[in-house]
Amino acid sequence: MLRWIIFVVIYFVLGIYTLQALRTLTRYPWVYYFFMLMSLLVLGNFIYQFTMGETPGRVLSVSKSYAFGLLLAMLAFKSITIIFLFSEDIFRFLAGGYQKLFGETKEFSLPERRRFLSAIAMGIAALPFSALLYGMIKGKYNFKVLKYELEFDDLPDSFNGYRITQISDVHSGSFDNREKIEYAINLINEQKSDILLFTGDMVNNKAEEMYPWKDLFSTLEAKDGKYSVLGNHDYGDYVDWETAEAKSKNLKDLKELQREMGFDLLLNESRYLQKGSDKIALIGVENWGRGGFKKAGDLKKAVADINKGDFKILMSHDPSHWEDEVLKDDYHYHLTLSGHTHGMQFGIEIPGWVKWSPVKWRYKYWAGVYEELGQMINVNRGFGYLGYPGRVGIWPEITVITLKKRTLV
Structure with missing residues (x-):
């Protein structure tokens, strides 16, 4: 009071x-x-x-x-x-x-x-x-398609030109305009990428928030499949549940809902993407965040079935995981895909000139592509919004990444 x-x-x-x-x-x-x-x-x-x-x-x-x-x-x-x-x-x-x-x-x-x-x-x-x-x-639905070409020395030949669409932080409980979301779904499908990767926070708190949007997100398409991981909001930790059983059921319902929409949910697991005799490893960890955020991610468990020398793409919701754990790991993770920061939904961006948001004081890697120790991360600015129901300067993002084999000059 x-x-x-x-x-x-x-x-x-x-x-x-x-x-x-x-x-x-x-x-x-x-x-x-x-x-x-x-x-x-x-x-x-x-x-x-x-x-x-x-x-x-x-x-x-x-x-x-x-x-x-x-x-x-x-x-x-x-x-x-x-x-x-x-x-x-x-x-x-x-x-x-x-x-x-x-x-x-x-x-x-x-x-x-x-x-x-x-x-x-x-x-x-x-x-x-x-x-x-x-x-x-207007700003919260001002969807932008950001395209990157990322080069790697050891990318398997068959994956040269492989296209990945990444979305993150849907936060479906905040949506209030079906027409705009339908437009964004169509925009994603228009990219015609080989694979679609979703890096967490499907809802704000409860699985039921996604029910009105299930049919739309079920129409997302990618010829090599759709894969997802959980974000911190997906666990229902920010709700005062009446019982522990209710909270557990909510998480179970959300996992099942993602599968019903066609997503292969990776819970500290890995999959191989195969093209002819070449393959790359796709790894997905549960949420791992610095500070008070849930640390359910288990990188060692997630890579138990892959080889150290494989070309690896890691899906991890919180970029602090990359900074604190992934970069220091014995395995080399060629590309990590994260979200979580939303770019604080507020900032100033003029491509090639300025990229600033107050969130940079909290997260060193907060939006876009970064490279450290020969490893790359893309931090997606988020599809939806949370808290403040809008975006100023940091627009909702659909990322399209093309993997390229680096040619020796």
């Missing part, structure tokens, strides 16, 4: 500052009243959804996500405004103090706010506010 009180107080303090900027810019009372009404509605909806809504507790529903997204947009607007106004207040206070000490009247008074500074503050604050709203309306 105390946390809610502190949060509400901070929210209103931010609102008072923003209201001052509005009063400096315009004399129309309806503008102030509209801002106050919107501010109260956003706060009230957020409190309702997270205390008395249809899904109380930690489970994120679509309505909760939108309540959070709108609050985030409003807080971004207010926070940037207050940076400018608070800086101005420091100047005003110093100017008032100088007037009292050295001025003719010897009275302490604050100079009026400068209109142009309030205009600058509101204009800059409108940028993230608009971007966050755009991310909720």
Whole structure:
């Protein structure tokens, strides 16, 4: 309860500052009243959804996500405004103090706010506010196909030109537009890759979230099959289950659901992909994440049936597994495919120029292709979204990787 009180107080303090900027810019009372009404509605909806809504507790529903997204947009607007106004207040206070000490009247008074500074503050604050709203309306379904050609010295000849489509982090419990998801499924199939690999987080929390989308994802096609692994959200660890049996059943249902959709779910297992006399090993581990994330992945168990010298593709949901365990392993994993980070669903990317997101402070390998010790990883930015119901700058991704045999010059 105390946390809610502190949060509400901070929210209103931010609102008072923003209201001052509005009063400096315009004399129309309806503008102030509209801002106050919107501010109260956003706060009230957020409190309702997270205390008395249809899904109380930690489970994120679509309505909760939108309540959070709108609050985030409003807080971004207010926070940037207050940076400018608070800086101005420091100047005003110093100017008032100088007037009292050295001025003719010897009275302490604050100079009026400068209109142009309030205009600058509101204009800059409108940028993230608009971007966050755009991310909720359009950005979350702004699917991008990212294509890479990766070269390897020891790729078996028959696999030269082999195409892999990777998707990750579906988070089906967040979807709210069937037409857009159908478009994305068609986009995946249009790539006509040899194999489709899904690297975890099919749902937010419960298997039932995938039921409305089962028919669509069942239409995904790849001539050499569809393979998947589990992500941290697939285990149902973020739900307050009534019984351990209910949680166990949920995981069992999700595993069965993936198989019904045509995915070969790899649970610390491996498969060989064969073309003529050549083969490559496909390995899938359960989730292994640094920190408090589940560490069910068992790399040694997963490679028990393959040879050390095989060309290997590893599916592992969390890129911290690659950094902490895979790179140090005795086996050489030519290519690892991960997801998990979502690129934080927010950042700036201009191909060839800029790639930045706050998530880089948490994950060294957070989006795209990296190479270390002669081994590569692709971190997919994610198909869906979680928490904030949108994407800004870091768009939903469908990865197409073409394996190439490096030619000696």
